[in-house]
Amino acid sequence: MEFLKQLGVVSQNEGVSTGTQWIISKGAIINSFSPVDGKQIGTVTTADHPSYELVMAKAQEAFAVWRTWPAPKRGDMVRQVGDALRANKESLGKLVSYEMGKSLQEGYGEVQEMIDICDFAVGLSRQLYGLTMHSERPLHRMYEQWHPLGITAIISAFNFPVAVWAWNSALAWICGNVTIWKPSEKTPLCGIAVQKIVAEVFKKNKVPEGVNSLVQGGREVGEWLSNDTRIPLVSATGSTRMGKALSSAVAARLGRSILELGGNNAIIISKDADLDMALIGAVFGAVGTAGQRCTTTRRLIIQETVYENFKQKLIKAYGQLRIGDPLDTHNHVGPLIDKDAVKMYLTSIEECKKQGGHFIIEGGVLTGKGYESGCYVKPCIAEAKNEMAIVQHETFAPILYLLKYNTLEEAIALQNGVPQGLSSAIMTVNMREAELFLSQAGSDCGIANVNIGTSGAEIGGAFGGEKETGGGRESGSDAWKAYMRRQTNTINWSDKLPLAQGIVFDL
Numbered sequence: 001m002e003f004l005k006q007l008g009v010v011s012q013n014e015g016v017s018t019g020t021q022w023i024i025s026k027g028a029i030i031n032s033f034s035p036v037d038g039k040q041i042g043t044v045t046t047a048d049h050p051s052y053e054l055v056m057a058k059a060q061e062a063f064a065v066w067r068t069w070p071a072p073k074r075g076d077m078v079r080q081v082g083d084a085l086r087a088n089k090e091s092l093g094k095l096v097s098y099e100m101g102k103s104l105q106e107g108y109g110e111v112q113e114m115i116d117i118c119d120f121a122v123g124l125s126r127q128l129y130g131l132t133m134h135s136e137r138p139l140h141r142m143y144e145q146w147h148p149l150g151i152t153a154i155i156s157a158f159n160f161p162v163a164v165w166a167w168n169s170a171l172a173w174i175c176g177n178v179t180i181w182k183p184s185e186k187t188p189l190c191g192i193a194v195q196k197i198v199a200e201v202f203k204k205n206k207v208p209e210g211v212n213s214l215v216q217g218g219r220e221v222g223e224w225l226s227n228d229t230r231i232p233l234v235s236a237t238g239s240t241r242m243g244k245a246l247s248s249a250v251a252a253r254l255g256r257s258i259l260e261l262g263g264n265n266a267i268i269i270s271k272d273a274d275l276d277m278a279l280i281g282a283v284f285g286a287v288g289t290a291g292q293r294c295t296t297t298r299r300l301i302i303q304e305t306v307y308e309n310f311k312q313k314l315i316k317a318y319g320q321l322r323i324g325d326p327l328d329t330h331n332h333v334g335p336l337i338d339k340d341a342v343k344m345y346l347t348s349i350e351e352c353k354k355q356g357g358h359f360i361i362e363g364g365v366l367t368g369k370g371y372e373s374g375c376y377v378k379p380c381i382a383e384a385k386n387e388m389a390i391v392q393h394e395t396f397a398p399i400l401y402l403l404k405y406n407t408l409e410e411a412i413a414l415q416n417g418v419p420q421g422l423s424s425a426i427m428t429v430n431m432r433e434a435e436l437f438l439s440q441a442g443s444d445c446g447i448a449n450v451n452i453g454t455s456g457a458e459i460g461g462a463f464g465g466e467k468e469t470g471g472g473r474e475s476g477s478d479a480w481k482a483y484m485r486r487q488t489n490t491i492n493w494s495d496k497l498p499l500a501q502g503i504v505f506d507l
Contacts, residue, residue, distance in 0.1 A: 001098070003091040004041070007193040014192055015044035015216035016051045018058040019209045020199045025051035030216060032189050035101040035335040036325055038373035044188040046217035052224055055213045059151050059178045060230065062210030067148045067176040075125025075174050080201045082118030085111060088197055092162065092190075094327065099187050100161050101335040101375065102289045103326045114166035116459045117475060121170035124480055128175065139494030146484040148176030149256070153225040155236040155246075158337050159292045159396075161187035162194050164260070167459070167474045168235045168483075169212065175483040177233075180213045182225060186337055188216050222246070229253050233483065236260070237294075240394075240420070240468045247470070258482055259470025260463070262394040263422035265445075265454035266299035266403075268411045268437070270428035271306050274451070275313060278427035281453030282400075283317050285425075287333050287379045288455055291398030292341075294469075295423040295447070295455035299391065301403045301411045311360065311402065314381060318361050321379060324370050335375035336397060345377050345397035351390045352399070357382040363399065386414045394420060408433055416444045422465030423447040423454040446473070 004010065015030070016023040027046035034041050047055070066074070085092070089111045097107035133142040152172040156164045161184060169179045183191030195214045202212060215221055222242075226234055226249040235258040236246050243261040250257040267285065269278050285297030302310050326334030336342050342365060349363045363380030370376075379398035384391050391401050405411040415424055424445040426437040434450045436442055446465035447457060457463050462477035464470070473479045499505060 001041075003094040004189070006091040007088065007095060008196045009042065009095070009189050009193050012043050013045050015188065015214075016047045016055060017195050017199070017214040018055055019207070019212050020203045021209060023051045023054055027051065027217065030185050030188050032099060032187070033338070034098050035337055035373050035375040036098055036327065038375075041099060042189055044192065044216050046185075047215040047221050049224075052215060052221070055180060055210075055215055056151075056228070056230055058210035059180055059213055060210075062208040063148070063150050063178045065208045066178055066211050069176070071125045071128055071174055071176065074176065075122045077202065077205055077207055078118050078125070078170050078173055079122045080205065081170075081198055082115050082122070084197050084201050085115050085118065089115070092193055092197070095193055096161055096190055097326050097334070099189050100158060101326055101337055103331065103334055104329055106289060107326075110160060110163045113163040113459060117166050117170045120459055120476060121174045124171070125174040128480065128484070135490065136500060137492070137498045139492065141491045141493065142489065144486055144488045146175070146481065147487055149232040149483060149485055150177060151231045151233075152177045152179045152483060153228075153231045153234045154179055154181045155222055155225065155234065155238065156181070156183055157237045158184035158186035159289060159294070160237070161190035164237050164474070165194065167463070168258075171480045172483045173211065175480055177483055178211045178213070180215060180225065180231070182215050182217060182221050185216070185218045191216065223249070226250055227253065229255070232256060233258070235472070235474065240470075243470050256482070258472035258474060260294065260465075260472050260474060261470040262420050262468055263294040263296065263465065264298050264392070264394050264418040264420040265295055265423040266301050266415045266425075267297055267454060268405075268408075268415060268426040268428075269300060269302040269306065269310055270408070270426060270430060270433055271303040272430040272433060273306070273427035274429060275306065275310055277451065278310070279313050279317055281425065281427065282314070285453035285455050286400040287321060287398045290333055290336050290377070291379065292337065292396050293455050295457065297400065297454045298394065299386070299401045299403055301405055301414050303411070304404050304406055307404050315360060318379060318381065323366060323376055323378070333379060333398065335373060336377060337375070339374055341397065342375055342377060344395065345399065348390055348395040348397065348399055349380065352382050352384060352388070355388045355390055357384040357388065357390070357401070360402075386417055392418050408436060412437065412442055419468040420465065421445045421467035422469040423449070423457075425449040425452060425454050427451055
């Protein structure tokens with residue numbers, strides 16, 4: 001495949017790197033298979049403990065130097081990484097699509113997210129502002145400043161194999177941190193490709209070896225990162241189950257974590273909605289990335305007077321979906337990541353039926369020409385109840401549940417009535433409904449949208465959610481503060497030493 005050669009992803013023993021240097025490891029071998037056609041793309045070697053220790057040592061050395069570079073100079077390195085991603089957007093987008101299975105347009109979009117966060121971080125490198133405060137003591141000045149933490153570990157998931165790494169690394173770098181990335185073992189080649197793109201930029205600019213490191217591996221490597229006291233911050237994306245285990249390990253050593261975990265996202269369809277616009281948001285939200293986004297729309301909460309009308313619109317729209325090779329831009333839906341995901345999808349359908357769900361669009365696995373990988377499934381829709389166990393659960397597949405409501409207060413209660421709290425939306429042209437949804441009495445999610453769907457967040461806003469979604473924030477706004485430590489400074493420029501709170505201490 002030409003795009004692999006263009007990205008330099010040709011070696012069969014790469015998996016551990018401190019930047020430009022690839023470290024020999026005796027770790028296990030990961031075989032990467034494409035869910036698009038079932039073919040093996042390549043192999044990588046996971047980190048063993050000696051190679052992990054080499055990465056850690058180099059990262060510590062690099063931090064001692066990197067933190068002394070002026071933030072705008074670090075920002076210029078990120079600018080150049082963004083330019084390199086622009087130059088490789090087509091090839092990297094194709095690799096994302098082929099190794100993960102998302103549509104080619106979504107693959108390109110993911111690389112564009114990387115470019116966008118680089119642009120954001122470049123500007124931010126000149127805006128790492130602290131505050132000044134008035135002291136209660138005469139001839140004293142108080143202010144706060146922000147310092148880098150050290151090593152940031154990034155554990156990313158298969159569904160966004162490169163963008164989430166960029167959200168974290170671009171901010172971590174401009175803040176003065178160094179990064180160690182563990183990509184998903186389901187998309188290891190994407191990690192190698194990005195590592196090589198960045199290494200070329202950093203080598204040209206004499207960036208210290210170890211500022212950007214890579215450690216491939218599975219659960220064991222993730223546990224090394226979580227328990228390592230040399231790593232003050234671990235940013236992890238994945239399941240709620242994984243996040244609970246990781247946060248316990250990090251908290252036990254008083255480290256910090258940024259968690260982006262499960263979502264069970266809903267769109268409320270009001271009687272005052274533009275139903276045609278709502279349809280686009282609902283269908284893309286439900287079937288985009290074959291339902292494998294943390295922001296995927298999993299529940300539609302529809303006002304009872306428009307319920308039947310909107311249901312018929314959904315049935316018609318689902319009948320027009322084209323499922324197949326995601327590199328073919330005519331297709332809407334690609335495959336699930338692997339056959340384990342297919343099993344989970346089928347089990348969830350059976351559980352829904354057992355619990356009383358009624359499918360108006362049946363699911364199933366597609367077979368025949370073009371579906372040889374066994375990972376292609378039909379997006380399906382079930383009428384269900386919010387209290388059903390399967391509806392309360394996040395199924396990482398294109399299964400959409402329809403719920404009915406009467407009053408908006410009832411709809412908001414349904415929206416909030418799940419353990420997860422990532423993304424939410426309401427479709428309405430009624431200003432009062434929109435404002436209630438966004439108020440303190442409205443959505444309890446980290447993201448709440450009006451007249452757009454639950455997926456497709458822009459990098460300018462802080463991304464993350466509440467409850468079992470983990471409470472972390474990445475990307476835009478002031479998310480950069482999570483990658484730094486705050487320091488309060490008081491300077492006495494008088495010839496006396498008055499104490500705070502009027503305390504007198506004479507010698």
